[in-house]
Amino acid sequence: MNYLINCINLQKNYMSKKALIDINLKFQEGKIYGLLGPNGSGKTTLMKIFADLHKQTSGELVICDEKPSHKTRAYVAYMPTENFIYGWMKVKESLGFYADMYADFDKEKAIELLKFMEIDMNQKVSSLSTGQRARLKITLTISRKAKIYMLDEPLNGLDPISRSKIKECIIDQFDAEGVMIISTHLVNEIEQILDEVVFLDHGEVILAGETEKMRLEKGKSLEEIYKEVYGHA
Numbered sequence: 560m561n562y563l564i565n566c567i568n569l570q571k572n573y574m575s576k577k578a579l580i581d582i583n584l585k586f587q588e589g590k591i592y593g594l595l596g597p598n599g600s601g602k603t604t605l606m607k608i609f610a611d612l613h614k615q616t617s618g619e620l621v622i623c624d625e626k627p628s629h630k631t632r633a634y635v636a637y638m639p640t641e642n643f644i645y646g647w648m649k650v651k652e653s654l655g656f657y658a659d660m661y662a663d664f665d666k667e668k669a670i671e672l673l674k675f676m677e678i679d680m681n682q683k684v685s686s687l688s689t690g691q692r693a694r695l696k697i698t699l700t701i702s703r704k705a706k707i708y709m710l711d712e713p714l715n716g717l718d719p720i721s722r723s724k725i726k727e728c729i730i731d732q733f734d735a736e737g738v739m740i741i742s743t744h745l746v747n748e749i750e751q752i753l754d755e756v757v758f759l760d761h762g763e764v765i766l767a768g769e770t771e772k773m774r775l776e777k778g779k780s781l782e783e784i785y786k787e788v789y790g791h792a
């Protein structure tokens with residue numbers, strides 16, 4: 560088995576706040592992972608450490624057999640929750656901008672995906688709706704030829720049409736040699752596409768494993784397990 564991410568006893572403190580505590584996880588090639596947990600559970604912090612945007616306070620992290628560095632950044636396509644595309648640009652200019660930033664950006668693929676996402680190349684980014692902006696962000700991220708894709712809350716605040724477009728795009732474009740990590744608390748929306756799930760709570764992994772196995776063992780949907788785990792049943 561080929562693990563593209565391996566973390567051992569990973570810990571992250573922001574001053575006295577423990578954001579991640581003793582995280583031991585492996586992410587296997589060819590799988591889509593759900594990183595689940597309520598607000599403040601540590602999902603974004605973990606993704607940012609994988610993307611080498613934050614450093615862990617202690618513990619070990621291996622990305623594609625290497626320690627996180629400028630080099631491993633090139634293997635990771637991370638989509639943050641923030642809007643990272645300038646509003647004054649036209650959509651087509653945002654493709655050029657991304658191509659300048661990332662050598663692995665596949666512009667042709669992005670153009671194809673934008674058609675599927677029903678986004679006009681000549682529209683200004685600032686005039687896109689929330690759902691259209693989210694679709695553009697996903698398109699830019701997924702059009703990189705990376706090994707590890709991480710989408711932070713890709714479905715938040717979107718209508719059902721945008722959500723289903725994004726899910727379809729994730730399934731169609733997922734490369735069996737890569738890893739996809741999706742953070743969310745909208746579990747029922749995404750559970751059908753997750754091979755594995757990691758439940759985080761107050762910075763700790765409280766449950767992790769294969770989605771199907773977990774569902775069978777507990778006789779519950781992932782959403783029901785989520786409610787049980789976080790005590791909202």
Ligand SMILES: Nc1ncnc2c1ncn2[C@@H]1O[C@H](COP(=O)(O)OP(=O)(O)OP(=O)(O)O)[C@@H](O)[C@H]1O
Nearest residue numbers: 573576577578596597598599600601602603604605
């Ligand atoms: N830059 C920072 N400085 C101080 N504390 C931080 C910082 N970033 C995150 N934290 C804290 O670390 C903890 C984990 O935050 P994180 O953003 O990783 O959680 P999350 O699961 O992604 O939450 P959400 O679902 O709300 O995005 C929280 O208690 C948060 O307040």
